[in-house]
Amino acid sequence: xxxxxxxxxxxxxxxxxxxxxxxxxxxxxxxxxxxxxxxxxxxxxxxxxxxxxxxxxxxxxxxxxxxxxxxxxxxxxxxxxxxxxxxxxxxxxxxxxxxxxxxxxxxxxxxxxxxxxxxxxxxxxxxxxxxxxxxxxxxxxxxxxxxxxxxxxxxxxxxxxxxxxxxxxxxxxxxxxxxxxxxxxxxxxxxxxxxxxxxxxxxxxxxxxxxxxxxxxxxxxxxxxxxxxxxxxxxxxxxxxxxxxxxxxxxxxxxxxxxxxxxxxxxxxxxxxxxxxxxxxxxxxxxxxxxxxxxxxxxxxxxxxxxxxxxxxxxxxxxxxxxxxxxxxxxxxxxxxxxxxxxxxxxxxxxxxxxxxxxxxxxxxxxxxxxxxxxxxxxxxxxxxxxxxxxxxxxxxxxxxxxxxxxxxxxxxxxxxxxxxxxxxxxxxxxxxxxxxxxxxxxxxxxxxxxxxxxxxxxxxxxxxxxxxxxxxxxxxxxxxxxxxxxxxxxxxxxxxxxxxxxxxxxxxxxxxxxxxxxxxxxxxxxxxxxxxxxxxxxxxxxxxxxxxxxxxxxxxxxxxxxxxxxxxxxxxxxxxxxxxxxxxxxxxxxxxxxxxxxxxxxxxxxxxxxxxxxxxxxxxxxxxxxxxxxxxxxxxxxxxxxxxxxxxx
Amino acid sequence: xxxxxxxxxxxxxxxxxxxxxxxxxxxxxxxxxxxxxxxxxxxxxxxxxxxxxxxxxxxxxxxxxxxxxxxxxxxxxxxxxxxxxxxxxxxxxxxxxxxxxxxxxxxxxxxxxxxxxxxxxxxxxxxxxxxxxxxxxxxxxxxxxxxxxxxxxxxxxxxxxxxxxxxxxxxxxxxxxxxxxxxxxxxxxx
Numbered sequence: 001x002x003x004x005x006x007x008x009x010x011x012x013x014x015x016x017x018x019x020x021x022x023x024x025x026x027x028x029x030x031x032x033x034x035x036x037x038x039x040x041x042x043x044x045x046x047x048x049x050x051x052x053x054x055x056x057x058x059x060x061x062x063x064x065x066x067x068x069x070x071x072x073x074x075x076x077x078x079x080x081x082x083x084x085x086x087x088x089x090x091x092x093x094x095x096x097x098x099x100x101x102x103x104x105x106x107x108x109x110x111x112x113x114x115x116x117x118x119x120x121x122x123x124x125x126x127x128x129x130x131x132x133x134x135x136x137x138x139x140x141x142x143x144x145x146x147x148x149x150x151x152x153x154x155x156x157x158x159x160x161x162x163x164x165x166x167x168x169x170x171x172x173x174x175x176x177x178x179x180x181x182x183x184x185x186x187x188x189x190x191x192x193x194x195x196x197x198x199x200x201x202x203x204x205x206x207x208x209x210x211x212x213x214x215x216x217x218x219x220x221x222x223x224x225x226x227x228x229x230x231x232x233x234x235x236x237x238x239x240x241x242x243x244x245x246x247x248x249x250x251x252x253x254x255x256x257x258x259x260x261x262x263x264x265x266x267x268x269x270x271x272x273x274x275x276x277x278x279x280x281x282x283x284x285x286x287x288x289x290x291x292x293x294x295x296x297x298x299x300x301x302x303x304x305x306x307x308x309x310x311x312x313x314x315x316x317x318x319x320x321x322x323x324x325x326x327x328x329x330x331x332x333x334x335x336x337x338x339x340x341x342x343x344x345x346x347x348x349x350x351x352x353x354x355x356x357x358x359x360x361x362x363x364x365x366x367x368x369x370x371x372x373x374x375x376x377x378x379x380x381x382x383x384x385x386x387x388x389x390x391x392x393x394x395x396x397x398x399x400x401x402x403x404x405x406x407x408x409x410x411x412x413x414x415x416x417x418x419x420x421x422x423x424x425x426x427x428x429x430x431x432x433x434x435x436x437x438x439x440x441x442x443x444x445x446x447x448x449x450x451x452x453x454x455x456x457x458x459x460x461x462x463x464x465x466x467x468x469x470x471x472x473x474x475x476x477x478x479x480x481x482x483x484x485x486x487x488x489x490x491x492x493x494x495x496x497x498x499x500x501x502x503x504x505x506x507x508x509x510x511x512x513x514x515x516x517x518x519x520x521x522x523x524x525x526x527x528x529x530x531x532x533x534x535x536x537x538x539x540x541x542x543x544x545x546x547x548x549x550x551x552x553x554x555x556x557x558x559x560x561x562x563x564x565x566x567x568x569x570x571x572x573x574x575x576x577x578x579x580x581x582x583x584x585x586x587x588x589x590x591x592x593x594x595x596x597x598x599x600x601x602x603x604x605x606x607x608x609x610x611x612x613x614x615x616x617x618x619x620x621x622x623x624x625x626x627x628x629x630x631x632x633x634x635x636x637x638x639x640x641x642x643x644x645x646x647x648x649x650x
Numbered sequence: 651x652x653x654x655x656x657x658x659x660x661x662x663x664x665x666x667x668x669x670x671x672x673x674x675x676x677x678x679x680x681x682x683x684x685x686x687x688x689x690x691x692x693x694x695x696x697x698x699x700x701x702x703x704x705x706x707x708x709x710x711x712x713x714x715x716x717x718x719x720x721x722x723x724x725x726x727x728x729x730x731x732x733x734x735x736x737x738x739x740x741x742x743x744x745x746x747x748x749x750x751x752x753x754x755x756x757x758x759x760x761x762x763x764x765x766x767x768x769x770x771x772x773x774x775x776x777x778x779x780x781x782x783x784x785x786x787x788x789x790x791x792x793x794x795x796x797x798x799x800x801x802x803x804x805x806x807x808x809x810x811x812x813x814x815x816x817x818x819x820x821x822x823x824x825x826x827x828x829x830x831x832x833x834x835x836x837x838x839x840x
Contacts, residue, residue: 404759
């Protein structure tokens with residue numbers, strides 16, 4: 001067994017990337033380069049495992065497997081960037097992209113990593129680093145690229161120095177997103193290359209390739225992931241980190257300043273670059289033809305490649321890993337080599353439209369839905385449709401027909417609940433925003449009336465107010481969202497004299513995506529102490545006169561403050577502040593329970609929508625495994641039936 | 651030949667740890683492995699699913715319908731939601747834990763009182779375990795997920811040593827003894 005490279009033992013130790021050598025070395029205390037002696041022990045263990053398996057009559061897979069590691073696509077993107085010699089990385093959290101930066105920061109001694117306040121800032125930070133000569137990675141989810149689109153469009157003209165890759169994770173199926181937009185459109189719009197890996201190994205390999213392409217053609221590059229690439233794990237081999245580039249910005253205004261006289265010249269160069277890139281895409285290892293049976297040829301990309309091979313094992317495949325500019329020559333060669341062409345792409349018909357425009361007859365969205373994510377099951381339907389077979393409809397299971405739904409909910413002890421509960425006392429319109437508090441839309445709280453985008457909670461409220469909405473309009477944003485894009489909206493509320501009440505529900509973290517730091521937390525992604533931007537002071541600096549801070553666990557005080565601000569016709573800012581208990585991992589207070597003798601089953605506590613309070617219609621109980629001890633149920637109970645659980649002190 | 655396993659439950663119950671142990675056991679036994687997990691919004695107390703596939707070459711990380719040889723559930727009614735994934739003759743392991751969703755507590759729906767009967771009707775090969783009770787007896791109710799993994803392990807052709815190594819790799823050293831006991835209890839459960 002070969003010695004493992006030193007860096008494999010300094011890998012992120014997050015549980016789900018446990019690797020085979022880690023499993024085997026755990027008992028050997030292998031925290032350091034693996035010596036020959038340790039290596040021999042590991043081999044002996046593997047031989048023993050092998051012997052066990054032979055004894056059990058199970059075929060033994062190839063032994064080199066033990067050098068591979070099981071890591072998620074997001075961890076692989078980070079590893080690929082590390083191996084590519086990235087020295088600056090920036091991003092804004094967003095499912096399913098968040099873990100890329102969280103994995104990359106494990107290399108913080110060699111890679112500067114930051115959470116930027118928003119995606120536009122992150123992309124510009126990366127662009128600056130690249131123009132100074134460094135290799136830079138920027139990460140975000142698909143809707144984040146809308147925020148960052150402005151700098152990306154012109155960076156395409158200016159071009160880059162050090163390799164520049166923006167890794168964007170789409171969310172087909174909208175598992176955690178407000179829309180299902182297809183990032184591939186941006187590659188065409190910005191006239192830049194896009195790569196689409198199909199598993200974790202390709203995430204590493206394509207990342208390195210993308211940086212090379214970026215530098216060679218001086219172009220920003222998009223690395224497109226999707227939920228099932230980012231959050232699936234598969235086995236990879238690690239490589240070495242590339243040599244680092246020199247950093248020294250070279251003054252060259254005609255190249256870096258797109259004033260019209262120079263911008264027009266850049267415009268021409270962008271088109272020439274696209275022609276060159278298309279040729280490179282045709283010979284790139286990222287695009288390949290797999291000939292099998294020639295009667296059906298399938299063009300596919302990203303994760304859809306895996307599903308296609310699963311469901312059409314006999315078909316020939318043109319696997320597209322470098323999706324734009326289109327590899328026309330390769331497409332023509334493939335189409336000429338098969339009888340019939342089918343395009344299997346997740347979301348929009350981007351390849352199909354282009355291939356049809358090339359004059360090649362094909363099927364695509366006629367048999368593969370553009371809506372929602374693909375899966376082997378959906379492709380089985382596609383296959384049945386193509387073969388004219390009936391699509392078997394599974395009998396719905398009677399035993400599962402009436403199961404209660406289990407939508408995501410505000411956690412037990414969530415401080416947002418106090419604000420939502422306070423708002424249930426008022427007939428107001430609440431313009432909401434993107435974050436955990438989106439969950440306030442569900443009954444029984446039902447206090448999010450519209451959600452548009454990051455920062456939209458503030459600005460929509462102002463627009464509704466100016467339109468003359470009869471009810472009071474309340475805009476709500478989270479802390480991370482406020483720093484992301486709520487500040488300009490708040491400035492507008494003050495500047496243009498809105499009567500809207502703006503509430504910032506500050507739980508001291510970016511909670512929904514898994515607790516990332518932001519400019520208000522006092523800590524950077526690299527774990528350093530830093531400034532704690534004050535939401536109240538920003539509000540006052542914007543010109544808001546009425547600024548009030550509340551403790552959302554104090555329902556009485558929260559209700560009173562909300563009532564006063566909702567009453568007022570001046571612009572006002574309410575900051576509800578309490579840390580997310582899921583992050584602090586502490587009880588908010590003592591465990592509570594319900595005295596069944598005293599409980600009159602009035603249902604008042606159930607109006608909090610707390611998952612720890614369970615009712616079967618007759619009795620109400622508090623699940624002590626779930627209770628976070630926030631005491632809101634104690635506060636709302638009018639008959640004193642909620643009490644501190646015996647021995648339940650925090 | 652790809653072997654598919656599905657583990658479901660409610661966010662916060664330890665579905666991902668159970669998935670990790672299973673994947674690591676398959677790796678320790680020398681297989682190629684792919685897994686898929688739910689992150690983000692779906693985790694906030696929602697229904698959670700983890701999928702593990704292993705074999706010589708694994709393509710899709712998603713388990714196709716009717717291919718899971720084991721379906722494990724850390725919550726009693728969650729097992730009923732994913733029946734379409736189970737292969738004919740597959741083993742179903744269900745922890746009898748009951749977590750009532752807010753949809754039921756707020757009166758919009760009813761949590762079934764006959765979950766066990768339903769499970770028996772739907773799944774001919776069912777192991778209905780008091781996993782939480784077992785884990786509590788061993789010292790920590792949170793180890794219920796490892797009891798379930800132990801029970802699952804009987805239907806998967808992976809060496810016992812690989813499972814034990816996988817448990818060791820996934821839990822903190824100070825919790826190892828308890829978790830290995832939890833695994834063994836699950837593996838021996840009737």
